Every structure is written in structure tokens, then in C-alpha cells.
Amino acid sequence: MFALYDTLTREVKPLAMREKGKLGIYLCGPTVYGPPHLGHGRATIVYDVLRRYLEWRGIEVRLVSNITDIDDRIIERANREGRPWQDITHKCESVWFEAMGRLGVQQPTDIPHATEYVQQMVEMIGTLVERGVAYATSDGVYLSVESVPDYGALAHQSLDEMLAGGGDREVLGAGEKRHPADFALWKFSKPGEPSWQSPWGGGRPGWHSECVVMSLELLGDGFDLHCGGADLRFPHHENERAQSVALGRSFARHWMHNGFVVDAEGEKMSKSLGNVTNLLDLLDHYDARAYRMLLLQTHYRSPVKVGQDNIDASVKALAGLDAFAARSRGAVVGGDTSTAMADAEVLARFVELMNNDLDTPNAMAHIFDTVRRANTAIDSGDAAAAGLVAAVHEMCGAVGLTLGAIVAVDDDAQAKAAALDAARAAKDFAKADALRNELQNAGWIVETTKAGTALRRA
Numbered sequence: 348m349f350a351l352y353d354t355l356t357r358e359v360k361p362l363a364m365r366e367k368g369k370l371g372i373y374l375c376g377p378t379v380y381g382p383p384h385l386g387h388g389r390a391t392i393v394y395d396v397l398r399r400y401l402e403w404r405g406i407e408v409r410l411v412s413n414i415t416d417i418d419d420r421i422i423e424r425a426n427r428e429g430r431p432w433q434d435i436t437h438k439c440e441s442v443w444f445e446a447m448g449r450l451g452v453q454q455p456t457d458i459p460h461a462t463e464y465v466q467q468m469v470e471m472i473g474t475l476v477e478r479g480v481a482y483a484t485s486d487g488v489y490l491s492v493e494s495v496p497d498y499g500a501l502a503h504q505s506l507d508e509m510l511a512g513g514g515d516r517e518v519l520g521a522g523e524k525r526h527p528a529d530f531a532l533w534k535f536s537k538p539g540e541p542s543w544q545s546p547w548g549g550g551r552p553g554w555h556s557e558c559v560v561m562s563l564e565l566l567g568d569g570f571d572l573h574c575g576g577a578d579l580r581f582p583h584h585e586n587e588r589a590q591s592v593a594l595g596r597s598f599a600r601h602w603m604h605n606g607f608v609v610d611a612e613g614e615k616m617s618k619s620l621g622n623v624t625n626l627l628d629l630l631d632h633y634d635a636r637a638y639r640m641l642l643l644q645t646h647y648r649s650p651v652k653v654g655q656d657n658i659d660a661s662v663k664a665l666a667g668l669d670a671f672a673a674r675s676r677g678a679v680v681g682g683d684t685s686t687a688m689a690d691a692e693v694l695a696r697f698v699e700l701m702n703n704d705l706d707t708p709n710a711m712a713h714i715f716d717t718v719r720r721a722n723t724a725i726d727s728g729d730a731a732a733a734g735l736v737a738a739v740h741e742m743c744g745a746v747g748l749t750l751g752a753i754v755a756v757d758d759d760a761q762a763k764a765a766a767l768d769a770a771r772a773a774k775d776f777a778k779a780d781a782l783r784n785e786l787q788n789a790g791w792i793v794e795t796t797k798a799g800t801a802l803r804r805a
């Protein structure tokens with residue numbers, strides 16, 4: 348039974364699925380106004396590992412992850428640079444998915460854009476106003492948090508405690524709000540800003556309203572799992588949940604949050620501190636699998652320091668696994684490990700570890716231990732070698748680690764891969780086959796993925 352820490356109840360408990368064998372996950376996606384940072388990379392990798400592992404276990408996973416394509420920060424940047432706001436969101440979104448592709452993060456099954464759901468958001472806010480739990484001021488429409496009986500459940504703080512602590516000025520604010528913690532569902536637009544119609548005046552939805560509408564719309568009431576970085580727990584997730592409570596709808600059954608990325612001095616890395624090493628830099632300078640390796644060796648709830656030492660250690664660990672993959676390929680009986688039955692005991696231990704709140708650090712230690720055992724078995728000509736080697740490949744695949752020499756794809760091969768995708772899209776299968784043959788003759792393993800053709804060296 349797969350058990351996971353639930354941020355709401357603060358206990359590790361079995362992930363009870365609404366429908367047996369099927370898991371619906373909502374992951375808060377990026378606000379597309381700048382390059383992805385390391386925190387984004389961490390969140391997407393953590394939930395990619397979760398998804399791959401559960402799929403490997405035979406569970407059908409539907410991962411909905413949104414794009415917030417309307418936001419104050421997008422408007423600010425558009426004004427500052429004198430560009431249309433859509434220009435910024437389109438560019439940033441393609442940079443985002445390119446980075447995710449390089450990280451080996453699978454595309455979400457659904458990618459709703461906030462601007463596609465504005466009508467549903469207006470309807471939901473209308474229901475909240477009708478119910479008397481939301482009200483309009485001169486700058487927008489707000490939810491009254493005092494009308495939500497368990498507000499603060501995710502933060503594990505009551506409203507009184509939040510106020511006594513002084514609170515975050517940005518969160519609590521002032522003005523015409525009935526309570527300092529009331530938050531905007533709808534923000535009236537200023538002249539020249541992007542604007543949608545509503546019964547209360549032209550404007551745009553608040554961020555917290557976007558996610559609650561898109562998650563319920565696509566996954567339905569009482570969906571299985573809502574996740575995101577620990578920085579989203581409050582106020583974003585608290586406020587999403589508050590709206591669903593105020594609507595009388597059941598929301599996520601389970602809440603999962605991953606820890607922060609901190610720099611070597613332990614500072615939280617975030618855009619507001621301006622000390623961010625962005626994800627693209629990391630991808631340009633290291634094996635793209637290194638960040639995944641580093642994160643696998645850290646528990647997802649712990650903060651992680653990204654520094655030279657642990658990135659170097661990850662690169663070294665990967666080199667060890669790659670060398671093992673190369674060595675074992677030629678060393679086991681028949682040379683073909685793909686048909687060998689993976690050692691059942693080894694896999695059972697791996698499952699036991701992963702089922703315990705996604706204990707990837709111990710699961711990785713188990714993989715390295717299996718590598719050592721397999722090497723010994725190969726050295727002594729032990730027949731158990733093939734099963735151990737196959738188990739290593741199975742386990743690495745289950746956490747999204749591809750083993751093998753990483754060779755840069757040259758421009759010529761890249762162009763042929765693109766032409767292959769185009770031919771396939773045009774249903775010109777003869778041309779697609781010819782291109783595939785050319786690539787294979789040049790030594791490439793040609794893989795068809797959801798995102799298109801992927802090339803790697805054996």
C-alpha cells in the first residue's frame with residue numbers, strides 16, 4: 348500500500364484513491380513571466396518521480412498542471428518592456444517545457460491555461476457572492492475568510508494566531524477588506540490592462556481562484572491529490588481550499604508539499620531574493636540528469652542545498668551507474684539484460700521503501716547496493732547477475748533515471764528527427780521510416796515519445 352505524508356492531517360497515511368487503480372493529481376504550474384528557477388525544477392522532478400513510480404506500479408495517473416498566464420507580474424513585465432503580455436506568456440511557456448523536457452519530466456496529461464477558464468471562474472465567484480461569503484470593494488471581489496469555519500487548516504494556524512503573528516503584509520493587506528486575511532477572487536483592471544467581463548466590473552481572476560476552478564473542473568470533486576512546493580501551502584493552497592469549503596464542495600483528499608531549495612548558506616532561494624541560479628544555467632552546465640539524482644538522494648520533504656559539492660557528487664554517481672550499464676550489457680549471459688527476469692526480492696525491497704512516503708534516499712542506496720552485488724556476481728560468473736542487472740534497470744526506470752552514455756545530438760540528427768516528426772504528422776510513413784533508418788544507421792536509438800522523437804546513444 349502506497350503511503351504518503353498528508354500536509355493537512357500531518358500523518359503518513361495510505362493514499363486512498365477515489366477510483367481504484369486511477370489517481371488524479373493537481374500540481375500548481377508556473378506563472379509564465381520569467382525563466383524557471385531551481386524550485387520549479389525541484390517540484391516538477393519530485394512529482395515526476397511520484398508519477399513514474401506509480402505508473403510503474405500499474406496505476407493510471409492523470410496529472411493536471413496549469414499555466415498561470417495572467418498575473419500582476421506578467422502585466423508589469425509587459426508594461427516595462429512595451430510588449431504585448433501574450434508575447435511574454437507564450438515565450439516563457441515554451442522555455443518552461445523545453446527545460447522540463449531536458450530534465451526528463453514528462454508532460455502533464457492536461458495543461459489548462461487560466462485564461463481559458465475565466466468564464467467558469469466568474470461563475471464560481473458569482474456563486475460565492477450569492478452565498479453571501481464574498482463581497483465587492485472598489486478594487487475587486489473578496490472572499491470573507493471568517494465565513495470559512497476551518498480557515499487555517501492547512502497552515503495549522505487559526506485566524507487569531509495569524510493576526511497575532513503580525514502576518515505577511517502582502518497576505519493580510521488593509522483597505523476596505525472586512526478582515527485583513529480576506530483575499531481577492533477578482534481584481535478590477537486599470538485602463539490598458541488585460542480585462543474580462545464580470546457582473547462586478549471588468550477585470551481578471553485572482554490566482555487562488557484559477558487553481559480551484561481548473562482542478563475541480565478537470566478532476567472533479569474529491570479528487571485524489573493536490574501538490575506543490577511548500578511555499579504554496581499558505582496562502583495559495585489554504586485559499587484554494589477555503590473557496591471549495593465556502594462552495595460546499597469537497598476538494599483534494601490528500602495534500603503533498605515538497606521542501607525548499609536553499610543555497611549553500613541555507614537561504615531560501617526565491618526570485619524575490621534575487622540570488623537565484625536559474626534552472627537553465629544548471630542544465631547548460633551539468634548532465635541534465637544530475638539534478639534528478641541530487642533530488643532522489645534527498646527526501647522530498649527536506650530542504651535541499653544545491654551547491655558545487657553535491658552536484659559534483661551526483662554527476663559522479665551517474666557516471667558510476669552509466670559505467671555499470673555499459674559493463675553489465677556485455678557481461679551477463681547472452682548480453683541481453685532486457686529479457687532477464689529482474690530479481691524479485693530486490694524489487695520487493697525497492698517497493699517497500701518507495702511506498703513509505705516516497706523514501707527515495709533509501710531507495711537510491713538500495714539501487715547502489717544492488718549495483719555492488721551485481722558487479723560481484725558478474726566478476727564471479729554467478730548466474731544471479733542477470734536478475735540483479737535487470738533489477739537495477741527496472742528501479743532506475745521507475746524513478747526516471749535513464750542509464751547510458753550521454754552523447755550530444757548533432758544538428759544534422761536533430762534536423763532529421765524534426766523531419767521524422769513532420770512526416771509522421773503528415774502520415775507519410777514511408778518517409779518517416781526512411782528517416783528512422785538513416786538515424787539508426789548513424790548509431791542513434793530512435794525513441795518515439797509524447798513530445799516527439801528522442802535520440803540517444805546505446
Ligand SMILES: [Zn+2]
Pocket residue numbers: 374375376558583
Ligand atoms: Zn495553484
